[in-house]
Amino acid sequence: xxxxxxxxxxxxxxxxxxxxxxxxxxxxxxxxxxxxxxxxxxxxxxxxxxxxxxxxxxxxxxxxxxxxxxxxxxxxxxxxxxxxxxxxxxxxxxxxxxxxxxxxxxxxxxxxxxxxxxxxxxxxxxxxxx
Amino acid sequence: xxxxxxxxxxxxxxxxxxxxxxxxxxxxxxxxxxxxxxxxxxxxxxxxxxxxxxxxxxxxxxxxxxxxxxxxxxxxxxxxxxxxxxxxxxxxxxxxxxxxxxxxxxxxxxxxxxxxxxxxxxxxxxxxxx
DNA sequence: CAGGATCCTTGAGGATACTG
DNA sequence: CAGTATCCTCAAGGATCCTG
Numbered sequence: 491x492x493x494x495x496x497x498x499x500x501x502x503x504x505x506x507x508x509x510x511x512x513x514x515x516x517x518x519x520x521x522x523x524x525x526x527x528x529x530x531x532x533x534x535x536x537x538x539x540x541x542x543x544x545x546x547x548x549x550x551x552x553x554x555x556x557x558x559x560x561x562x563x564x565x566x567x568x569x570x571x572x573x574x575x576x577x578x579x580x581x582x583x584x585x586x587x588x589x590x591x592x593x594x595x596x597x598x599x600x601x602x603x604x605x606x607x608x609x610x611x612x613x614x615x616x617x618x619x620x
Numbered sequence: 621x622x623x624x625x626x627x628x629x630x631x632x633x634x635x636x637x638x639x640x641x642x643x644x645x646x647x648x649x650x651x652x653x654x655x656x657x658x659x660x661x662x663x664x665x666x667x668x669x670x671x672x673x674x675x676x677x678x679x680x681x682x683x684x685x686x687x688x689x690x691x692x693x694x695x696x697x698x699x700x701x702x703x704x705x706x707x708x709x710x711x712x713x714x715x716x717x718x719x720x721x722x723x724x725x726x727x728x729x730x731x732x733x734x735x736x737x738x739x740x741x742x743x744x745x746x747x748x749x750x
Numbered sequence: 751c752a753g754g755a756t757c758c759t760t761g762a763g764g765a766t767a768c769t770g
Numbered sequence: 771c772a773g774t775a776t777c778c779t780c781a782a783g784g785a786t787c788c789t790g
Binding site: 502505506507508509510511512515516517522523526530560561582585586588589590592593594596597598599600601603604 | 643646656660712
Binding site: 518519520546548549552572573 | 782784785786790
């Protein structure tokens with residue numbers, strides 16, 4: 491029974507998990523567009539659907555459930571006919587703004603950097619940046 | 621020929637693309653562990669491989685190429701025998717630290733929030749958080 | 751309106767073997 | 771040592787139809 495490989499910087503490696511957690515919350519094709527829509531105040535299922543072009547009902551439903559499980563989004567059902575459902579960001583969900591902002595800043599700069607460089611050489615690899 | 625749907629907040633929707641760009645740079649199963657390893661100064665292919673448990677040569681090679689294309693990582697070949705290759709973060713790559721830090725802070729708090737809540741109810745859904 | 755159920759496609763990633 | 775080449779699996783996401 492030997493020591494596990496805890497040498498030098500294994501504690502630092504522990505940063506990976508929380509960072510991945512944060513990334514997971516935003517990952518997938520639709521999470522971000524949905525979150526942005528909700529941060530802008532859109533609420534009903536069909537409204538979000540319209541605000542997120544291309545998404546299917548199935549995915550929207552699934553992703554909203556996911557966001558709800560992560561307590562980022564709150565779901566309220568109104569007993570109208572047909573039924574109306576209202577989605578809102580939770581207060582906690584709003585804390586994502588900071589993260590998204592950091593990503594936004596870096597991402598914008600990255601775009602300038604990559605396109606600025608590569609457009610001069612080759613028609614940018616489509617797999618490289620969306 | 622009608623106006624595209626540019627109404628109200630379509631400019632704000634433009635934040636989605638750069639944020640996704642930033643997310644793409646970090647996404648996938650291995651990007652982050654590799655980046656963290658390199659931020660800690662690990663360099664040679666096999667060293668990184670050891671620092672990122674579970675990764676295959678194929679994936680490591682592929683991800684490093686990807687990071688290199690994004691100019692986050694620099695690759696240097698030394699004419700030894702057998703050949704030695706050294707990977708280092710570029711100065712630009714180091715700018716990721718800020719983003720990763722923001723994700724880290726939010727992610728750690730998220731972990732506390734979700735586990736703190738849910739452990740009291742049910743054995744946490746494995747699909748929910750890694 | 752707000753979804754659920756079912757079936758299908760695609761691509762990320764794994765396993766294994768090989769090479770300069 | 772530092773990869774490439776091939777084949778394979780599996781899950782994210784798409785398409786379509788159905789319902790309270």
